[in-house]
Amino acid sequence: MKHDNRDGAGIERHLHDPVKDRLIPLQPLDLARVHSVDDLVRAMAKTAFTGRQLGEAADVLEAMARDKDCFVVMTLAGAMTVAKQGLIVTELIDRGIVNAIVSTGALMAHGLVEATGRAHFRHNPEMSDEELYKAGYNRVYDTLEPETNLDDVERVVFGVLEKWNEDEVLCSYKLNRAIGAYLAKTAKDQRGILKSAYEKNVPVFVPAFTDSELGLDVALTNREREKNGKPKLRFDPFEDLEYFAETLLKQKRLGIFTIGGGVPRNWSQQFGPFIELRHRRGGEDVPLKRYHYGLRICPEPVYWGGLSGSPYSEAVSWGKFVPPAEGGKFGEVFVDATVGLPLIVAAVLERLDKDKAASINGKKEKKLIARK
Numbered sequence: 001m002k003h004d005n006r007d008g009a010g011i012e013r014h015l016h017d018p019v020k021d022r023l024i025p026l027q028p029l030d031l032a033r034v035h036s037v038d039d040l041v042r043a044m045a046k047t048a049f050t051g052r053q054l055g056e057a058a059d060v061l062e063a064m065a066r067d068k069d070c071f072v073v074m075t076l077a078g079a080m081t082v083a084k085q086g087l088i089v090t091e092l093i094d095r096g097i098v099n100a101i102v103s104t105g106a107l108m109a110h111g112l113v114e115a116t117g118r119a120h121f122r123h124n125p126e127m128s129d130e131e132l133y134k135a136g137y138n139r140v141y142d143t144l145e146p147e148t149n150l151d152d153v154e155r156v157v158f159g160v161l162e163k164w165n166e167d168e169v170l171c172s173y174k175l176n177r178a179i180g181a182y183l184a185k186t187a188k189d190q191r192g193i194l195k196s197a198y199e200k201n202v203p204v205f206v207p208a209f210t211d212s213e214l215g216l217d218v219a220l221t222n223r224e225r226e227k228n229g230k231p232k233l234r235f236d237p238f239e240d241l242e243y244f245a246e247t248l249l250k251q252k253r254l255g256i257f258t259i260g261g262g263v264p265r266n267w268s269q270q271f272g273p274f275i276e277l278r279h280r281r282g283g284e285d286v287p288l289k290r291y292h293y294g295l296r297i298c299p300e301p302v303y304w305g306g307l308s309g310s311p312y313s314e315a316v317s318w319g320k321f322v323p324p325a326e327g328g329k330f331g332e333v334f335v336d337a338t339v340g341l342p343l344i345v346a347a348v349l350e351r352l353d354k355d356k357a358a359s360i361n362g363k364k365e366k367k368l369i370a371r372k
Contacts, residue, residue, distance in 0.1 A: 026046060027043070027047070030043070036350055037343060037347050038346075038350035038354075041058045042058075043055070045059065050335050053332065054333050054343060057333045057344050058347045059331070061097075061331070061345070061348045062348045064097070065348060070252075070292065071100070071255070072098050072257055073255070073268050074101050074258075075256065075259065075267075075268050076107050076259050077104050077107070077259065077263070077264050078104075078107070079106070079107070081110040081114060081193070082143050082145060083140075083143065084114075086192065089101070089193050092345065093200050096200070098257065101193065101203070101205065105208065109153055111193045112192070113145070113150070114190075115192025116153075116186075117189075121144040122142065122143065122144070123139055138150075154217045157175075157221070158221055160175070160178045164178070166230070169234045169239060170218070170234060171235065172209045172214075172237070173244075176197065176203075176204040177203070179198075180195050180196075180204075183198070184198055208263045209235070209237060211263075218233070221233070244268075245271055245274055249286065249287065254291045257295045257296075258295070258296035258297070260297075261300065261306065269320045270320075271289070272318070272319045272321070273318060275287075288319075291320060292329065293329050293330070294331070295333075295344075296331075297341055298337070299335055300334075
């Protein structure tokens with residue numbers, strides 16, 4: 001049969017061969033060939049839609065993890081510790097994959113609950129929010145944070161601040177480090193973000209500090225100090241900004257791994273413009289640096305106009321990221337982080353563990369050969 005390659009408007013079409021055009025073919029996801037999380041994620045990368053996004057995101061995280069010159073900043077927003085994702089972040093710190101954390105204060109406070117051995121609970125929908133309030137149960141979607149947990153957090157923070165040198169100005173990374181040191185001594189059998197961050201020398205920044213239980217606890221501590229005739233502890237958020245910038249300026253390459261968006265993402269990404277402004281307006285001789293890698297998990301659509309949903313391509317225009325044409329490597333997954341984060345991280349850890357096992361086995365074989 002003869003084919004007429006003109007469309008209805010009479011425009012001639014030149015039908016290409018996708019193989020000659022070197023297009024990448026999709027592959028059916030064959031569960032019979034899936035034997036691990038990594039197998040599944042690799043197979044998803046060869047499919048479409050969010051599955052492909054998730055698979056490609058794992059490749060970006062793997063690239064960051066394997067790049068020994070890359071300093072990775074992880075930003076956290078949303079109720080990730082209440083949603084029991086805290087140990088995933090802890091594992092990334094313990095493995096040396098994440099080198100700095102920028103978070104909401106609420107996320108760190110709820111993580112502190114977990115790190116001191118206390119629990120969060122499922123919400124029983126038969127209880128109304130009015131009943132929950134009277135019972136002291138704070139609801140986060142389908143999960144409960146008992147008010148007694150937050151009272152325990154306050155006692156930890158108060159204990160740390162009671163020993164604080166009043167001549168030393170407070171900022172979030174210093175306080176989080178001190179809390180981590182406290183946990184390393186008092187909660188040795190528990191795992192948690194701040195404890196691991198202290199042990200691995202990973203700074204934890206909370207830019208919107210007063211918007212959190214931790215901030216309220218510092219405010220209450222200062223009110224108590226004032227009652228007792230003691231000077232208030234001073235808090236300076238610009239110490240966080242300067243230390244963050246100083247830390248990143250020392251690195252060869254930068255990566256950012258974002259969960260959600262909000263203040264943690266924006267504050268971290270402002271590093272590039274901050275350095276540029278210091279150079280352009282302040283006349284400082286500082287190297288212009290931007291993030292080479294970017295990976296974010298967030299379901300917010302771009303058309304809402306907020307930073308949580310803005311793509312990395314937009315951030316390139318602000319001087320925050322190295323464009324792909326110059327070597328930038330990015331992944332964006334529009335899915336609930338409680339689904340995407342475990343799959344991506346588990347797959348990458350499997351890949352790294354396989355390499356480690358292969359390396360160990362290779363060394364053993366070389367020793368056996370040498371003995372023979």
